[in-house]
Amino acid sequence: MPNQLTAINLSPAAAALPPELAPEAADSYLTDESRLRGRAERLFFPSSEAEVAAVLKAAADSGKPVTVSGGRTGIAGGAVPESGWLISLDKMNRLTALRYDSGTNRFYLHCQPGVTLETIHAAVEKKQFPGEETWDATSQSALQQLRAKGAWMFPPDPTERSATLGGMASCNASGARTLFYGPTRRYVERVRAALIGGFVLDVTRGASTAAPDGAFQLVLPNGAVRAGRIPGYRMPAVKNAAGYFAQPGMDLLDLLIGSEGTLAVVTELVITLIPAPETILGVIGFFPSEPEALNFVRAARGEKPLAETPSLPTPPLALEYFDVNALNLLRDQKAKQGATSAIPALPEKAHTAVYIELATTEADLEPAAEALLALLEACGSSADTAWTAMTSAETEHLKTFRHALPETINQRIGERAQKFPGLTKLGTDLAVPDDALLKMMAAYRELLDAAALDYVIFGHIGNNHVHINILPRNLDEYARGKALYLELARKALAWGGTVSGEHGIGKLKKPLLRLMFGEDGIAAMRAVKQVFDPAGLLNPGTLFDR
Numbered sequence: 001m002p003n004q005l006t007a008i009n010l011s012p013a014a015a016a017l018p019p020e021l022a023p024e025a026a027d028s029y030l031t032d033e034s035r036l037r038g039r040a041e042r043l044f045f046p047s048s049e050a051e052v053a054a055v056l057k058a059a060a061d062s063g064k065p066v067t068v069s070g071g072r073t074g075i076a077g078g079a080v081p082e083s084g085w086l087i088s089l090d091k092m093n094r095l096t097a098l099r100y101d102s103g104t105n106r107f108y109l110h111c112q113p114g115v116t117l118e119t120i121h122a123a124v125e126k127k128q129f130p131g132e133e134t135w136d137a138t139s140q141s142a143l144q145q146l147r148a149k150g151a152w153m154f155p156p157d158p159t160e161r162s163a164t165l166g167g168m169a170s171c172n173a174s175g176a177r178t179l180f181y182g183p184t185r186r187y188v189e190r191v192r193a194a195l196i197g198g199f200v201l202d203v204t205r206g207a208s209t210a211a212p213d214g215a216f217q218l219v220l221p222n223g224a225v226r227a228g229r230i231p232g233y234r235m236p237a238v239k240n241a242a243g244y245f246a247q248p249g250m251d252l253l254d255l256l257i258g259s260e261g262t263l264a265v266v267t268e269l270v271i272t273l274i275p276a277p278e279t280i281l282g283v284i285g286f287f288p289s290e291p292e293a294l295n296f297v298r299a300a301r302g303e304k305p306l307a308e309t310p311s312l313p314t315p316p317l318a319l320e321y322f323d324v325n326a327l328n329l330l331r332d333q334k335a336k337q338g339a340t341s342a343i344p345a346l347p348e349k350a351h352t353a354v355y356i357e358l359a360t361t362e363a364d365l366e367p368a369a370e371a372l373l374a375l376l377e378a379c380g381s382s383a384d385t386a387w388t389a390m391t392s393a394e395t396e397h398l399k400t401f402r403h404a405l406p407e408t409i410n411q412r413i414g415e416r417a418q419k420f421p422g423l424t425k426l427g428t429d430l431a432v433p434d435d436a437l438l439k440m441m442a443a444y445r446e447l448l449d450a451a452a453l454d455y456v457i458f459g460h461i462g463n464n465h466v467h468i469n470i471l472p473r474n475l476d477e478y479a480r481g482k483a484l485y486l487e488l489a490r491k492a493l494a495w496g497g498t499v500s501g502e503h504g505i506g507k508l509k510k511p512l513l514r515l516m517f518g519e520d521g522i523a524a525m526r527a528v529k530q531v532f533d534p535a536g537l538l539n540p541g542t543l544f545d546r
Contacts, residue, residue: 002209004217005252007199010053017058018044018051029069029088034508035424036077040067040086047091049192049200049267055087056265056538057198065540066196068261070167071116073160075427076506078171078260082541087265089114089166095129096268100142107146107273108189109154113166113266120154120165124273146273153276155181158502159406166266171504172241172258176318177357179462183239183502185257187272193256193264196533201256201264208252216252218531228531230255231524233517238431239463242500243513243543244525255528260504261539263532277359280317281368282389282398285381286350290323290445292380293352294438297321297461299375300356301434310374312358313367319462320355326405326456327353333408343404344397347385354461355402365390405458409469420474426481429509430489431465432497443491444468451484453477465501489515507541514544 021029021043031037041064046052059066065084072079089112097110111120123129127147135143146152156168157175167173169191174183190204199221210216214230231246245254256263287293295305300316327346334343346353360368369390373383389395409425417423432440441457448455448468454477459467468488472478489499489512499505499512514522522544529536536546 002207003211003215004219005201005203005208006219007195007201007221009221010050010198010200016051017054018046018048020044026086029072029086030081032072032077032079033075034077034080034506036080036507038067038080038082040081040084042085044085044087045091046087046089049194052087052089052092052265052267053194053198053200055085056194056196059085059537060197060535063535063537065537066265067539068166068170068265070114070170071160071162071164073163074167074171074504074506076171076500076504077508078504078506078539078542079167080507082507084537084540089164089265092166092267093119093164094131095119095123096131097135098129098139098142098146099270100145105275107142107152108270109273111165111269111271113169113269114164116161117156117158117163117165117168118161120271121161124152124154149275151276151278152273154271154273155187156184159403165269165271169257169266169269170259170261171502172245174239174241174460174502176320176355176460176462178239178460178502179319180315180317180359183241185245185254187274188253188257188269189272190268190270191253191256191266192268193266195264196535196537200267203253203256205251205253210248210250210252212249214246214248226531226534228528229524231517231521231528233521233524236431236433236496236498238433238496238498239460239465239501240431240498241429241502241504242498242516243505243521244528258504260506260542262529262542263538265538277317278361279359279365279390280395281358281360281365281372282355282395283369283372283376284353284355284387284398284401285376286347286385287352287354287379287381288349289380290352290441293321293354294441296354296376296379296381298437299379301462303434306378309378310371312375313364313371314358314360316462317357317359318355319460320402321458321461321466322353322355322405323457324351326458327351329408329412329456330401330404333404333411342400344387344401350385355398405456409456409471413471416471416473423472423475423478426468426470426472426478426485428468428485428488429465429500429503430492430497431463431501432492432495434464436492436495436497437461437464439495440464440492440497441466444488447484447487451480453481453484460501463501464497486511486515505543510544
């Protein structure tokens with residue numbers, strides 16, 4: 001039936017519990033990049049789907065809550081256990097098969113959930129896959145076709161390359177190139193996932209959809225049927241990673257993606273590889289003011305902020321923003337580091353910077369660069385000060401600049417936390433529609449400057465999804481920053497935006513999810529979870545409280 005998911009039992013012979021690690025030896029597994037710290041009674045390290053299912057069956061039998069841990073790169077605390085058991089997917093890190101569909105001209109890579117983004121990118125780029133010698137004949141044939149067909153790519157590009165594929169699917173991760181390619185959801189073709197109780201789902205895109213009114217069923221191996229309904233709230237028309245995905249008649253695969261591990265534990269993903277651009281042109285333009293930089297962003301997206309704004313030959317892959325405070329922080333860091341600093345020297349009069357990428361070809365590279373530099377000039381920047389990357393070495397120069405900022409932020413807040421234990425940065429994850437970009441930036445400046453807080457603004461401005469990082473100097477400023485974050489979230493929602501563009505809700509941002517969808521929306525999500533996890537044992541405390 002098209003409106004149902006059917007769970008299966010695995011072979012009874014595959015029911016052994018996986019190896020464990022004693023809690024006292026597993027401190028690093030009880031936290032993630034959020035710096036939230038948890039506790040667990042038992043920590044399991046399965047290496048197969050059958051072992052994951054065995055843990056979930058034992059958990060159901062004993063009533064123990066289970067938290068799922070991937071690469072622990074999340075900043076919302078979703079992988080931090082509050083109690084009970086923890087499953088780490090570290091050992092499920094293999095690339096298991098490759099398929100080619102001549103009709104769509106797409107390759108499909110079969111992956112365990114613990115494989116890292118870095119492993120996928122390196123394997124696809126080099127066309128050499130760890131474990132390929134064990135692949136079946138169909139995969140070997142597909143691999144030969146891949147090697148004969150030019151460059152390919154897996155488009156999602158979160159900044160943290162040590163992120164695991166399961167974690168990326170869990171929060172529908174994105175990154176700079178989401179502006180052009182979209183988030184992880186678009187590139188997941190199939191998911192196998194284990195439910196509390198040890199049952200397994202195998203869901204292929206297009207095979208199971210909700211009814212127009214949102215109704216769907218989960219059929220268990222014993223024939224029992226659990227009825228559910230997709231939440232009726234309206235999803236924001238922006239980049240979004242907040243709450244369960246919900247649309248009338250939606251593909252039920254998309255319910256699992258972005259559910260932050262609260263419905264099932266992903267055991268295998270089949271992802272789509274697409275042809276890669278022949279060449280990527282990267283440019284960082286420097287502007288004398290923020291309004292001029294914002295004009296450039298809007299013009300690069302195809303809007304017309306100025307009457308005579310020239311056009312680009314192709315839509316940008318990425319548009320990244322660095323405000324005056326970000327540039328000044330980098331200048332200060334470079335001065336502190338002295339001659340050993342790897343941070344490039346910034347143009348003296350640069351107030352704001354925008355990084356842009358265009359996909360092009362070797363033949364069109366020079367005309368594309370000329371068009372891009374002309375647009376910079378038209379928006380008040382200068383081609384003379386722009387940093388342009390046309391080779392891999394030049395691209396590494398730009399990456400050094402882009403990565404230096406978050407590293408510097410983390411170092412500064414770490415220094416302050418030595419004086420005020422418990423102090424952390426406050427990072428927003430808000431996104432709004434295109435027509436609210438200028439209002440959003442004006443509101444950020446007005447409220448943050450009035451509060452006299454130390455902050456920087458940077459990130460994915462192409463999606464109107466910049467990150468504010470508030471760097472409190474003491475615990476009083478931390479409290480004021482948290483209150484301000486809530487005020488900014490209300491503004492983003494009033495303009496049709498989201499409280500999470502890419503990082504998800506986890507355990508730390510539950511009040512923001514309630515602010516976004518209200519009590520009725522949270523109740524609708526709980527009802528969906530009830531279908532998959534009636535006792536509320538899987539990732540409790542994530543998204544909403546039990």
